[in-house]
Amino acid sequence: MPRFLTGVLHTMRDHAMRSPEPELTERFQAANAPNACSNCHQDRALSWMREWKAKWWKPTTQRMIENVGLVVDLRRRVRVETQRLAKTAEDPGNELFFRLTAMRKLAELSDEAARSSLRRLLSDPHEEVRQLACAGIAEQPHREAAAALLKLLEDPVRTVRGEAAYALVRCGWRGSTPTFERVYSDAVKMLERQKTFDDILERLVPLADASGK
Numbered sequence: 001m002p003r004f005l006t007g008v009l010h011t012m013r014d015h016a017m018r019s020p021e022p023e024l025t026e027r028f029q030a031a032n033a034p035n036a037c038s039n040c041h042q043d044r045a046l047s048w049m050r051e052w053k054a055k056w057w058k059p060t061t062q063r064m065i066e067n068v069g070l071v072v073d074l075r076r077r078v079r080v081e082t083q084r085l086a087k088t089a090e091d092p093g094n095e096l097f098f099r100l101t102a103m104r105k106l107a108e109l110s111d112e113a114a115r116s117s118l119r120r121l122l123s124d125p126h127e128e129v130r131q132l133a134c135a136g137i138a139e140q141p142h143r144e145a146a147a148a149l150l151k152l153l154e155d156p157v158r159t160v161r162g163e164a165a166y167a168l169v170r171c172g173w174r175g176s177t178p179t180f181e182r183v184y185s186d187a188v189k190m191l192e193r194q195k196t197f198d199d200i201l202e203r204l205v206p207l208a209d210a211s212g213k
C-alpha cells in the first residue's frame with residue numbers, strides 16, 4: 001500500500017483490513033477521508049476508482065457513509081442533533097471508533113436525550129462503551145444515573161468499576177457499601193503502584209470524601 005497517512009515523524013501506509021473507500025473521498029474530500037487508490041491513480045477521477053472498487057468488492061455501505069459523515073460534521077463543528085449521536089453510539093453494528101466518537105460528543109450535552117442515551121449505554125456488552133458512558137455521566141452528573149452506576153460497581157472490568165464509582169459520587173451519592181469499598185481499595189493500590197498518575201488521585205479524593213474517609 002502507498003504511504004498516505006500523515007504521522008508525527010513520517011508518512012505511513014494504511015494497514016486497515018478493509019478495502020479503500022474512494023466514495024468517501026468523493027463525498028467528504030481527501031482532507032477528511034483519504035484513500036490509498038488516489039496515490040497511485042492520480043490521473044483518474046474518484047468516480048472511476050469508486051466504480052472499480054464496487055466491481056471488485058462492493059459499494060460503500062450506507063452505514064459507513066453516515067458514520068464518516070458524522071465524524072466530518074463534528075470536525076467541522078457543525079451542530080449535530082442528539083438523536084443522531086445517540087443512534088450512532090447505541091448501534092452495536094457500528095465500529096467502536098464511531099460509537100465512542102458519538103459518545104464523547106453526547107458527554108458534552110446536558111439535555112435529557114443525551115443523558116438517557118448514556119444511561120442506556122451503561123449496560124452495553126462492550127467494556128469500553130460502559131467505561132466511557134460512566135465518564136460521560138461524570139462530566140454531566142445527574143441523579144437519575146445513580147441506580148445503574150451502583151450496579152456497575154460489580155462490573156467484571158476494574159476500569160469500569162472505577163469510572164462508575166467516580167461518576168456515582170459526581171452524581172451526589174454519599175455512603176459506603178462493600179462493593180464501593182472494594183473499588184476504593186483498588187484505587188488506593190493503583191495509586192501506590194503509580195504515584196505520579198494524577199488521574200487516579202483526582203478520582204480517589206472524591207471517593208474518600210463520599211465515604212467519610
